[in-house]
Amino acid sequence: MIKDWALLGTVLALLTAATFVGQWLKRQTSLGLEARAVNSFNSRVQAWWFFSIVLGAAFFFPRLTVVLFGLLAFWALREFITLTPTRMGDHRALFWVFFFFTPMQFVLVAYENYPFYSILIPVYAFLFLAARVAISGDYTRFLERVAKIQFGLLVCVYCLSFAPALLFLKCKNMLDDDASANARLLLFFVTIVLFSELLQFICSRLFGKHLIAEPIDTQRTWEGFLGGAGATTVAGIVLYWATPFPHWWQAGAMSLLIAVMASAGALTMAAIKRDRGEVTSGTLIEGHGGVLSRIDALCFAAPVFYHVTGYFFGLSS
Amino acid sequence: MITETLLTWTSRFISGVSVRWVESQPDTCQRVYFANHTSHLDVVLVWSALPTEVRRLTRPIAAKDYWNRGAIRRHLAGVFNAMLIDRTEIKVHQSPVDMMLREIGNTHSLIIFPEGGRTHGEEIGDFKSGLYYLSKKRPELELVPVFINNMNRILPRGEFLPVPLLSSITFGPPIWLEAGEPKIEFLTRAREAVLSLKDN
Numbered sequence: 001m002i003k004d005w006a007l008l009g010t011v012l013a014l015l016t017a018a019t020f021v022g023q024w025l026k027r028q029t030s031l032g033l034e035a036r037a038v039n040s041f042n043s044r045v046q047a048w049w050f051f052s053i054v055l056g057a058a059f060f061f062p063r064l065t066v067v068l069f070g071l072l073a074f075w076a077l078r079e080f081i082t083l084t085p086t087r088m089g090d091h092r093a094l095f096w097v098f099f100f101f102t103p104m105q106f107v108l109v110a111y112e113n114y115p116f117y118s119i120l121i122p123v124y125a126f127l128f129l130a131a132r133v134a135i136s137g138d139y140t141r142f143l144e145r146v147a148k149i150q151f152g153l154l155v156c157v158y159c160l161s162f163a164p165a166l167l168f169l170k171c172k173n174m175l176d177d178d179a180s181a182n183a184r185l186l187l188f189f190v191t192i193v194l195f196s197e198l199l200q201f202i203c204s205r206l207f208g209k210h211l212i213a214e215p216i217d218t219q220r221t222w223e224g225f226l227g228g229a230g231a232t233t234v235a236g237i238v239l240y241w242a243t244p245f246p247h248w249w250q251a252g253a254m255s256l257l258i259a260v261m262a263s264a265g266a267l268t269m270a271a272i273k274r275d276r277g278e279v280t281s282g283t284l285i286e287g288h289g290g291v292l293s294r295i296d297a298l299c300f301a302a303p304v305f306y307h308v309t310g311y312f313f314g315l316s317s
Numbered sequence: 318m319i320t321e322t323l324l325t326w327t328s329r330f331i332s333g334v335s336v337r338w339v340e341s342q343p344d345t346c347q348r349v350y351f352a353n354h355t356s357h358l359d360v361v362l363v364w365s366a367l368p369t370e371v372r373r374l375t376r377p378i379a380a381k382d383y384w385n386r387g388a389i390r391r392h393l394a395g396v397f398n399a400m401l402i403d404r405t406e407i408k409v410h411q412s413p414v415d416m417m418l419r420e421i422g423n424t425h426s427l428i429i430f431p432e433g434g435r436t437h438g439e440e441i442g443d444f445k446s447g448l449y450y451l452s453k454k455r456p457e458l459e460l461v462p463v464f465i466n467n468m469n470r471i472l473p474r475g476e477f478l479p480v481p482l483l484s485s486i487t488f489g490p491p492i493w494l495e496a497g498e499p500k501i502e503f504l505t506r507a508r509e510a511v512l513s514l515k516d517n
Contacts (some may be wrong), residue, residue: 074481078333082483088473094480 004059004180007242011052011191018045018198037219041201047294048194055190058167058183063110065186066164070106072295077102077156079292083276084148089138093129097149101125102157109161112168121158126150155299156292162302163189169306170315171244184242185309189258193301195235196259197266200228217270225263232259244313257308258301265300269293320396325365328358332471333483336366339514340490341461343368347426348459348491350375351448353441353511354430355469357383358479363428363463364397366486376400377428378417400427414450427451428463431507441512444504452494452503459491460507464514487514 022042058065081094101121108117130146166186174181204224212220236255240248269292328334352363360377367375381401384394394401400420402413421427429451431444452458467484492510494503 078482081480082333082467086470091470091473091476091480092478095478098481 001180003184003242007184007187007239008056010239010242011187014191014195015045015048015052018048037201037205040219041198044194044197044201044294048198051190051194052187055183055187058164058186059180062164062167062183065167066106066110069160069164070103072291073106073157073160074098074102075291076160076295076299077152079290080152080156080272081149083273083292084152086145086149087138087140089136089140090133090145090149092136093132093149096132097125097129097153101153105157105161106164109165109168114165117161117165121153125153129153156295159299159303160295162306163298165306166302166309169310171309171313172315173244173246173313181244185244188239188243189301189305190298191239192232192236192255192258193262193297196228196232196255196262197297199231199235200224200259200263203227203231213267213271216274217267220263220267220270228263229256229259232256244309246313250312254305254309258305261301261304262297265297268300269296320392324361324393324396328361328365331479331481332358332362332468333481334362334366335483335485336488337485338488341488343371343488345371345374346459347421347423347457348375348461349426349448349451350428350461350463350488351431351444351507351511352428352463352465354432355465356472356474358472359430359465359468360399360428361393361397362465362468362484363486366488371426374424375426375428376421378402378413378430380404404433412450414447414454417451418454431504441508444508446500446504448507449494449500449503456494456496460493461491462489462507462510462514463487464489464511466515489514 022038022045025038025041054065054068057068077098081097086094105117105120108120129149133142133146133149163186166189167182169182169185171181171185201219201224203226204219204221207223207227208219208221210222211218212222212225233252233256236258237248237252240251243251243254245251245254273293350363352359360379364372364375364377375398377397377399379394379399379401381403384390384399384401400417402416417427417429429448431448432442433445448460452460464487465484466487467482470480471482471484472479489510492507498506
């Protein structure tokens with residue numbers, strides 16, 4: 001109980017600090033910062049506020065949190081498919097994607113059916129979608145179209161669903177009378193993801209020299225990545241008491257893993273948006289690139305964090 | 318009233334629509350909104366995209382052969398105050414344009430889809446001449462071009478199940494029929510007014 005409030009308090013303090021930094025940056029015109037970069041920082045902070053409030057609910061209503069993540073996935077997927085050119089022949093397949101596989105995945109997560117939800121999309125949806133598009137009889141760019149739908153479903157729905165799945169992951173170190181240990185694990189995970197994003201952004205601004213992939217992202221540098229990942233590791237160690245990991249260095253290592261996956265996710269999604277950017281320059285998706293660009297890091301980090309945690313610290317291992 | 322709210326919110330949810338006014342403002346003055354037509358939801362969407370007080374004064378034109386079939390469709394058409402036009406039986410002395418003008422009087426606005434039927438994909442078909450005759454008889458009516466983006470992917474022709482992607486509706490600056498402007502030129506200009514909203 002004390003740990004819950006301590007973690008919530010820490011997150012609140014970090015958020016407040018980040019908000020102040022963002023507002024301060026907005027007024028510093030002399031630093032030569034691009035307005036776009038500052039706006040992107042501030043919208044990240046806003047997303048972080050949103051997530052923290054949603055996750056506050058996880059302490060009391062875990063199933064509600066699953067539903068909220070489900071809605072988030074639904075919205076991200078519709079943004080993704082909107083960005084992706086599909087043809088008339090994909091229509092029926094897309095209907096299944098939105099109204100069957102997406103809700104089904106989160107229902108299974110809410111009912112803790114790991115054996116089923118861990119393969120629903122990679123096995124059943126994967127094969128079904130290809131067959132359903134084939135039935136429609138349109139073979140133009142067939143593989144490309146099927147792959148795009150499958151990728152969207154995997155990243156936006158399957159990967160993201162492992163974040164609320166953390167609420168039901170049993171670890172060796174969790175005490176039986178500690179009911180909110182899982183809610184803390186999820187809050188730790190999301191906090192580290194969003195914190196690493198902010199830190200990488202800040203480190204890129206401060207020390208950035210060598211861009212990772214200039215054509216894709218003109219902000220993301222190797223220095224920012226390394227500095228951000230290092231600082232995130234430290235943050236993870238500081239928050240070690242809130243996690244189910246037995247040793248402080250394990251909390252640090254897991255945070256490092258999260259930081260690496262988070263920037264991989266953000267870079268990948270940036271590549272997709274760059275590819276489609278000219279076609280849909282912001283008329284369909286509102287507000288700094290929409291939901292999709294706020295959860296890209298989460299999507300990549302969630303399944304890896306879930307499985308590594310389960311493998312090393314889970315009850316069954 | 319309940320059906321109206323339900324209908325508005327359902328269509329907004331399914332189409333994820335964002336509404337934008339480019340060099341144009343919502344107004345209760347008499348107008349003719351003309352839009353590209355790609356889906357059955359278009360009628361409801363454009364109508365529900367208008368602010369409530371404008372919406373109350375605006376009547377969409379819809380095809381009688383579609384909206385008069387079955388009790389549900391008839392009820393829906395009544396909810397958004399649609400004016401049903403018979404596409405199959407157009408008589409000389411009972412022309413749709415005259416009927417529209419009679420119905421709107423001096424207060425109501427219209428939503429029309431000058432392409433006639435729904436078009437298949439991205440491109441906008443040639444406009445039917447109704448818009449021209451309408452403004453020839455009432456040249457003071459503001460003609461507001463409306464571009465509906467991405468709806469053809471949400472509910473394409475021949476499908477009955479929608480896919481909830483995102484779409485947008487753009488209202489553009491009004492145009493008028495110039496004195497003595499030939500029909501073809503005017504219709505081309507009107508079509509281009511809709512097309513030009515695509516990249517805004």
